Amino acid sequence: MMTRKAQGVIRNATVLDPVNGVNRIADLLFDNGRIVELDPSEAIVATHEVDATGLLVVPGIIDIHVHASPWLGGRHAHKMLATAGVTTALEMAGPIDGMIDIAANYGAGLNMACINYVRPEHTVDSTDPDASELSDLLNASLDSGAIGLKLLGGHYPLTPDATAATIRVAAEVGAYVAFHAGTLESGSHIEGMIEACDLAAGNPLHLPHINSYTRGAKRDAMEEGELALSTLLEHPNIWSESYLSPINAASAKCSNGAPGSLTTKVCLERGGYTPDEAGLEKAISDGWALLNVESDARVELAVGPDAVRAWRDAGTNLGVSFAVNPSEPRLRLATARNVDRGFVVDALATDGGGIPRNVIIDMGLSLVRLDAISIEDFVVKSSVTPARILGLTSKGHLGPGADADITIIDVERQRPVASFVGGEPVLCNGRVVGTGTRLITTPQGRKAAVAHGIAGPIVELGTMLPDRKIEAT
Numbered sequence: 001m002m003t004r005k006a007q008g009v010i011r012n013a014t015v016l017d018p019v020n021g022v023n024r025i026a027d028l029l030f031d032n033g034r035i036v037e038l039d040p041s042e043a044i045v046a047t048h049e050v051d052a053t054g055l056l057v058v059p060g061i062i063d064i065h066v067h068a069s070p071w072l073g074g075r076h077a078h079k080m081l082a083t084a085g086v087t088t089a090l091e092m093a094g095p096i097d098g099m100i101d102i103a104a105n106y107g108a109g110l111n112m113a114c115i116n117y118v119r120p121e122h123t124v125d126s127t128d129p130d131a132s133e134l135s136d137l138l139n140a141s142l143d144s145g146a147i148g149l150k151l152l153g154g155h156y157p158l159t160p161d162a163t164a165a166t167i168r169v170a171a172e173v174g175a176y177v178a179f180h181a182g183t184l185e186s187g188s189h190i191e192g193m194i195e196a197c198d199l200a201a202g203n204p205l206h207l208p209h210i211n212s213y214t215r216g217a218k219r220d221a222m223e224e225g226e227l228a229l230s231t232l233l234e235h236p237n238i239w240s241e242s243y244l245s246p247i248n249a250a251s252a253k254c255s256n257g258a259p260g261s262l263t264t265k266v267c268l269e270r271g272g273y274t275p276d277e278a279g280l281e282k283a284i285s286d287g288w289a290l291l292n293v294e295s296d297a298r299v300e301l302a303v304g305p306d307a308v309r310a311w312r313d314a315g316t317n318l319g320v321s322f323a324v325n326p327s328e329p330r331l332r333l334a335t336a337r338n339v340d341r342g343f344v345v346d347a348l349a350t351d352g353g354g355i356p357r358n359v360i361i362d363m364g365l366s367l368v369r370l371d372a373i374s375i376e377d378f379v380v381k382s383s384v385t386p387a388r389i390l391g392l393t394s395k396g397h398l399g400p401g402a403d404a405d406i407t408i409i410d411v412e413r414q415r416p417v418a419s420f421v422g423g424e425p426v427l428c429n430g431r432v433v434g435t436g437t438r439l440i441t442t443p444q445g446r447k448a449a450v451a452h453g454i455a456g457p458i459v460e461l462g463t464m465l466p467d468r469k470i471e472a473t
Helices: 078-082 096-106 130-145 160-173 188-199 221-234 263-271 277-286 307-312 327-335 360-369 375-388 443-450
Strands: 001-016 021-033 034-038 043-051 055-060 062-066 086-093 108-118 147-149 176-179 205-207 238-242 292-294 299-302 318-320 406-410 413-423 424-428 436-441 453-459
Touching: 001 188, 001 375, 001 406, 021 043, 021 277, 021 424, 034 436, 055 160, 055 375, 062 360, 062 375, 078 086, 078 096, 078 108, 086 406, 086 424, 096 436, 108 130, 108 176, 108 413, 108 424, 130 147, 130 160, 147 160, 147 375, 160 188, 176 188, 188 205, 188 221, 205 413, 221 327, 238 327, 263 277, 263 327, 277 307, 292 307, 307 424, 327 360, 360 375, 360 413, 436 443
Parallel strands: 001 043, 001 055, 062 086, 086 108, 108 147, 108 436, 147 176, 176 205, 205 238, 436 453
Antiparallel strands: 001 021, 021 034, 055 406, 292 299, 292 318, 406 413, 413 424
16 A cells, blocks of 8 residues: 555544534544545554544534733733634724734734724724725725724724714725624614614625613513514624623723723623722622733633733733623524524634633534534534635635634543644644744735734635625536
């Protein structure tokens, strides 16, 4: 028998690839960063050999809502994502320059894309920027390596007209655009979500964390969940995701005696605290506000006097989380189907990264154990569909020629044990071994990626947030 040298082989695994109809025990061969075949006929001598007996091999997990920037997430985000089995992620806010600095200095071998935030007095002059100013911001963001823009409505809202203009400006050039629902006329709740769908005016839009609009702010939480689902069904131009963690994320940074983030103020009032700096300090001390505090290797949730001291030492510039997501709508949104048996909410994501809730595998597989979704459904929502949303046609499957982005999972323990990106190991026996970052950018941003030494996959404008009539094959 001939012997073949290769980059890697995973042996005796249960290989699950819904796109190509594969669900069986097999050996998976990859070389030069690409999948070669299942069950190679030659004897293989590989640089990376894994015995995956009893383990599940799936296309690399893709989280299309994470935070890995100085504003949210910070320097530990890459390692935390890698530990969670993620191979590709979308940084959902930026700022793009800070995100790139962190990616260049603290990368863990992942593919990362970023959309740049639209924030008054930071990236735009006011809460009502015109189309010209928004177009200039988009162009500068693309030059810097971002793939589009993020509206921070729930935290730093714009006028409805400026919000609609942002979505329209992105659509005109085919750039990515996402919108944390909420404007100066409607908050970050179910009514704001409905407004967001209307403001999109038929243009493609990523509407993140659908569960965050179903917290019972305006009516019963389950009623809000059903209204969210019916609204999505009425707006096929909207791509969406939800997360399964009970905690949200916001900023604890205060100025002029109050949190700058509207979401933080709303969560304080929900817990019975005043929406000011004193109220936030008491909420941290009492345990209602969970402060995101860095340890040596990760970000952890902290409360009490020590957390208050850490917050003060950081000049209040830390992330904060609140347990405000009811379980019933979270489960309903993650599993609801349309008449064609597709999912109404397209993907599972986490809003995690450097926020400690990277639970796609753990909580996603809990849905499988509950028989709420199948194991194939889990892969579709955590890899296949996210790849399609991002326009990454060589990811989300394990067919010949696909990128060798692979996650290996211990299903019984509901945790990742290994992963590869481009055929190179990122996670090995639960330990992060990957380094560097592969920045997913457009042709316009490639120069910036090369300048920082993190050039990765290129996506063309117009291929992201695709037409739903185009089915994955």
